Amino acid sequence: MKTETLNKVAVAVVVAAVVVAAAALVMAVRLSDRPDETRVLRLIDERLAETQRGAAPLDEARVIALIEERLPGTKSAALSDRALDARIEKGIVTFVEKQQRAERERPNRLAQAARPVGKDDHIRGNPNAPVALIEYSDFECPFCKRFHATAKQVVNESNGQVKWIYRHFPIDELHSKARKEAAASECAAELGGNEAFWKFADRFYELTPSNNRTDTDTVLPQIAREIGLDAKQFAACLASGRHDRRIEADRQNAVNSGGNGTPWSIIVSKRGKQYPLSGAQPYAAVKQLVDLALREK
Amino acid sequence: MKRYLHCLRIASGLVFARASYVAAAALLALVALLLALWLPNLGLIVDVFGSTDVPFTAKLNLALSLLGGIATNFSALSAAYTVAIAVLFGVNAAMSVYSFNRKRAAASSPIAIGAGGLASGLLGIGCAACGSLIGGTAAAFVGGAGALAVLPLKGAEFGLLSVALLAVSLGFVSRNIAESAICPAASTGAPDRREPAVTNRST
Numbered sequence: 317m318k319t320e321t322l323n324k325v326a327v328a329v330v331v332a333a334v335v336v337a338a339a340a341l342v343m344a345v346r347l348s349d350r351p352d353e354t355r356v357l358r359l360i361d362e363r364l365a366e367t368q369r370g371a372a373p374l375d376e377a378r379v380i381a382l383i384e385e386r387l388p389g390t391k392s393a394a395l396s397d398r399a400l401d402a403r404i405e406k407g408i409v410t411f412v413e414k415q416q417r418a419e420r421e422r423p424n425r426l427a428q429a430a431r432p433v434g435k436d437d438h439i440r441g442n443p444n445a446p447v448a449l450i451e452y453s454d455f456e457c458p459f460c461k462r463f464h465a466t467a468k469q470v471v472n473e474s475n476g477q478v479k480w481i482y483r484h485f486p487i488d489e490l491h492s493k494a495r496k497e498a499a500a501s502e503c504a505a506e507l508g509g510n511e512a513f514w515k516f517a518d519r520f521y522e523l524t525p526s527n528n529r530t531d532t533d534t535v536l537p538q539i540a541r542e543i544g545l546d547a548k549q550f551a552a553c554l555a556s557g558r559h560d561r562r563i564e565a566d567r568q569n570a571v572n573s574g575g576n577g578t579p580w581s582i583i584v585s586k587r588g589k590q591y592p593l594s595g596a597q598p599y600a601a602v603k604q605l606v607d608l609a610l611r612e613k
Numbered sequence: 614m615k616r617y618l619h620c621l622r623i624a625s626g627l628v629f630a631r632a633s634y635v636a637a638a639a640l641l642a643l644v645a646l647l648l649a650l651w652l653p654n655l656g657l658i659v660d661v662f663g664s665t666d667v668p669f670t671a672k673l674n675l676a677l678s679l680l681g682g683i684a685t686n687f688s689a690l691s692a693a694y695t696v697a698i699a700v701l702f703g704v705n706a707a708m709s710v711y712s713f714n715r716k717r718a719a720a721s722s723p724i725a726i727g728a729g730g731l732a733s734g735l736l737g738i739g740c741a742a743c744g745s746l747i748g749g750t751a752a753a754f755v756g757g758a759g760a761l762a763v764l765p766l767k768g769a770e771f772g773l774l775s776v777a778l779l780a781v782s783l784g785f786v787s788r789n790i791a792e793s794a795i796c797p798a799a800s801t802g803a804p805d806r807r808e809p810a811v812t813n814r815s816t
Contacts, residue, residue, distance in 0.1 A: 458688075459685075459686060462685055463685075466685070490767060574656075577653075591657060591660075591661075592654075592656065592657055593654060593657060594653040594654050594657075595653050595654070595682060595685075595686040596682075596685045596686045597654070597678075597679060597681070597685060597686060598678060598679075598681035598682060598684065598685045600674075600681055601675065601678040601679050601681065601682070603678075604671065604675045604678050605675070607671070608661070608671060608675075611666075611667075612666075
């Protein structure tokens with residue numbers, strides 16, 4: 317084959333790839349199943365266009381048949397023109413409202429497996445807050461360290477509207493020490509309660525350099541001492557491995573809910589609508605999602 | 614290296630003397646950068662933008678606020694190569710189109726290398742967050758994040774490779790454009806006597 321032909325083929329392949337990528341994006345948007353008024357109006361326009369083309373005249377009998385199909389139980393034959401119009405309008409409004417309701421209640425497909433907040437969770441802020449920020453985190457991840465400060469700011473400035481739930485998502489392949497540190501935080505919670513857990517987490521992120529460079533033998537007992545835990549009990553708890561199952565359950569839940577990197581967060585509204593957020597996104601982005609969740613009545 | 618820069622200077626002088634190519638390169642670089650920053654949260658963006666309940670300003674604010682992720686969700690290295698990939702992609706594409714328009718045939722090697730660079734860049738993008746996103750998804754087929762763990766830079770290699778491939782691709786495209794001007798042909802080292810259409814614009 318000539319070079320020129322090969323070149324043309326290469327160009328065609330690249331163009332085809334771009335077209336396929338664009339088509340995939342369009343398909344993704346369409347597959348998001350978002351019903352809206354535009355779609356309904358388009359359907360109506362299509363029907364009108366069909367009628368104008370003479371393909372299927374929208375005579376009274378057909379309108380009545382459509383109403384009876386859409387609004388079962390309606391005695392169409394007895395309707396006047398005005399009542400007929402009112403029925404059609406009502407049918408359209410009902411349809412649109414139904415679709416909008418379905419849209420509001422539709423849980424996000426990316427984050428539908430997040431475990432509901434329970435009494436065993438570590439909660440910061442008002443436990444009765446309408447919005448929950450569920451964070452799946454790895455103590456050795458530098459981005460989790462960064463996001464810890466962001467989440468703290470969100471809760472502190474929310475006036476009791478946001479609660480922060482901390483769950484474990486140790487990425488063992490990258491951070492071999494993270495699971496032990498997660499266990500240490502659970503031991504802090506066991507010995508000192510919810511407050512001790514958060515003191516441990518705050519202090520840990522303050523003291524440690526991330527990326528598996530923490531000297532756990534020194535730092536973990538030091539933090540336990542600083543936050544007032546019994547050193548012997550803390551060491552015994554850490555050695556027992558009794559929190560391993562919980563940490564693994566958290567990790568599994570993170571993966572099932574769509575997480576494949578840390579930090580992985582899900583913002584949940586009072587009605588259960590979930591907004592998944594990947595990475596250490598800035599305060600403005602988290603705040604925007606919190607505001608969206610708060611808008612839901 | 615000297616010849617590379619020389620050809621690049623001539624080619625960019627020829628291509629970017631036209632405002633349309635500058636605009637195309639800038640637009641493509643911007644699109645690439647936006648994609649890189651939004652890709653980890655594309656599902657969220659599609660969901661929010663598809664919702665009829667969310668006001669347009671809130672949708673826009675969310676999309677814009679996620680751009681701040683370059684400061685919080687990227688290391689200095691990954692932010693640097695992400696921007697570099699976007700710029701190189703834009704410049705590469707604009708120069709390839711220019712070359713194609715002039716010769717009515719594009720060279721396959723720079724396009725193939727450029728496409729490889731872009732694909733490699735896609736793998737590198739997610740590596741900003743721990744465990745990677747895009748790279749992690751691909752790596753899941755070969756053992757999850759463990760595949761990244763064996764790499765010394767934990768996946769940033771993909772981004773750096775991407776920059777290198779796009780730079781090589783740019784070199785090829787530049788040479789193709791500039792060889793009709795004053796750059797000597799690679800095989801003989803003899804100067805090509807053909808004059809460039811707008812040589813004076815290159816300086």
